[in-house]
């Protein structure tokens with residue numbers, strides 16, 4: 671599992687930072703192409719994958735990804751078992 675930020679879509683509103691119960695996220699100094707400060711996953715080890723950040727992002731810029739499921743899906747697509 672991992673939290674992924676699509677930097678191009680983030681507008682730096684910090685709603686995800688506010689809703690994260692574990693203080694995993696923070697607004698960084700880095701700006702995207704639109705000039706917004708973007709969120710970074712500062713403390714991934716503290717994440718419980720509750721998905722509150724994803725549910726509260728109004729711009730669908732942040733995702734909780736299950737990499738194991740992704741790998742299984744990729745294998746199935748290739749026809750492997």
Ligand code: SF4
Nearest residue numbers: 690717719720721723
């Ligand atoms: S999944 Fe939950 S704990 Fe992890 S960054 Fe998002 S809100 Fe925080």
Ligand code: SF4
Nearest residue numbers: 680681683684686727
């Ligand atoms: S809620 Fe979405 S748009 Fe707002 S700072 Fe977080 S990732 Fe960026």
